[in-house]
Amino acid sequence: ATFLERVYVAGAAAAGGVEKTIAKCTRSPSSEDDDEKKKKEDSDGDRRPLAKEMYVYPIKSCGAFRVREWPADRITGRLAYDREFALVDASGAALRLHAHPRMGLILPQVDLKGRSMRVSAPNMEDLVLALDSSRCNGGSDGGVSVCGNQCGGRVWGDVAACEWFSTYLGVRCWLARHRGSSEEPVSESRANDATEQPHRNSGIAFANDAPLLLVSRDSVDVLNQVLRDMGSREARIVHFRPNLVVGRKSGDTVHGPIRHGDALKTRPEDFWSKVSFGNLSRGERLDLKATGQCARCQMVDVEPTSKTRGKTLRALAEYRRRERGRIVFGIFLSVVYTKRDDLDMKVDKHARSSSHEVWLKEGDSVRCT
Numbered sequence: 001a002t003f004l005e006r007v008y009v010a011g012a013a014a015a016g017g018v019e020k021t022i023a024k025c026t027r028s029p030s031s032e033d034d035d036e037k038k039k040k041e042d043s044d045g046d047r048r049p050l051a052k053e054m055y056v057y058p059i060k061s062c063g064a065f066r067v068r069e070w071p072a073d074r075i076t077g078r079l080a081y082d083r084e085f086a087l088v089d090a091s092g093a094a095l096r097l098h099a100h101p102r103m104g105l106i107l108p109q110v111d112l113k114g115r116s117m118r119v120s121a122p123n124m125e126d127l128v129l130a131l132d133s134s135r136c137n138g139g140s141d142g143g144v145s146v147c148g149n150q151c152g153g154r155v156w157g158d159v160a161a162c163e164w165f166s167t168y169l170g171v172r173c174w175l176a177r178h179r180g181s182s183e184e185p186v187s188e189s190r191a192n193d194a195t196e197q198p199h200r201n202s203g204i205a206f207a208n209d210a211p212l213l214l215v216s217r218d219s220v221d222v223l224n225q226v227l228r229d230m231g232s233r234e235a236r237i238v239h240f241r242p243n244l245v246v247g248r249k250s251g252d253t254v255h256g257p258i259r260h261g262d263a264l265k266t267r268p269e270d271f272w273s274k275v276s277f278g279n280l281s282r283g284e285r286l287d288l289k290a291t292g293q294c295a296r297c298q299m300v301d302v303e304p305t306s307k308t309r310g311k312t313l314r315a316l317a318e319y320r321r322r323e324r325g326r327i328v329f330g331i332f333l334s335v336v337y338t339k340r341d342d343l344d345m346k347v348d349k350h351a352r353s354s355s356h357e358v359w360l361k362e363g364d365s366v367r368c369t
Helices: 003-010 015-025 034-046 101-105 159-169 188-192 217-229 312-317 339-347
Strands: 050-056 069-073 085-088 107-111 116-120 127-130 144-146 149-151 153-155 174-178 212-216 244-247 274-279 284-295 328-334 357-361
Touching (some): 085 144, 159 174, 217 244, 217 312, 217 328, 274 357
Parallel strands (some): 212 244
Antiparallel strands (some): 069 357, 153 174, 212 328, 274 284, 284 328
């Protein structure tokens, strides 16, 4: 196990202590015999962080869909159907939760076997959409804008879907689907065009920066202590809209209280460069790299189920402010793939083989370096 995995299990050390320990761990390895090394690896393996929770957000900025077991694309790293849909206004801009808090009460659930998505909301009849239906209703490819960035997507769904969302939110809107979804056929000319580049968001759909967002329970615990000290209500994991939540095994706890001077500015995941999820012993895993920290905005202040606003961003600003004033919390993860993979992804986009999928489960071990 790596130094950082051990730090994660034992609780975050003070920032200065982390730096000293990192320096110490860069020295040449000791000459332990193979048996001792094996025992140590087994022991540390038992103490690795675990995937404690997994969430999919089929419709961007709408409610979370918690999954216990779910497929991820081995090439892109994206969980199936995550942020594949968005609600857009007449200009094609995706609606955001902080501007429309009722979006947090819209709960989409995907049925993988039935190939359907059921959408529910308070005082509304459930809306059921067949995921294999070709319901593109116009709009130019790339006509959807997310945070000012143009994405490959078009209006999707029938009039009933448009009316359902517009009625609940009280604003005229349309359901859009990302162009890289499994329902979109790939023309032979496009499949044979080795020079065509995949769309900017082909691997992340309507997500902002990366296909996966990781948050640790440890970091949320620290934040909640800061919120309590401020006399504010605690934040829940869903405030941060993560795909993957990692934590210790039951019974493993931080030794002693967390004080404001103790490693608040840095958390173990801030140092991770590579993360592997899945069944590591069987080789069924997803190897990812950390691509950056997630810059937070006022969206984290919105309590998804009650539509009320808290002081989460203000609390984070106390100790998670970085260069250029960014307030960060959580890390982005993505898969590195080659140009050859780009071509394979275009050719096989409509009919993925099982080799392109890896199934992740809550409780899987997490290797972080």
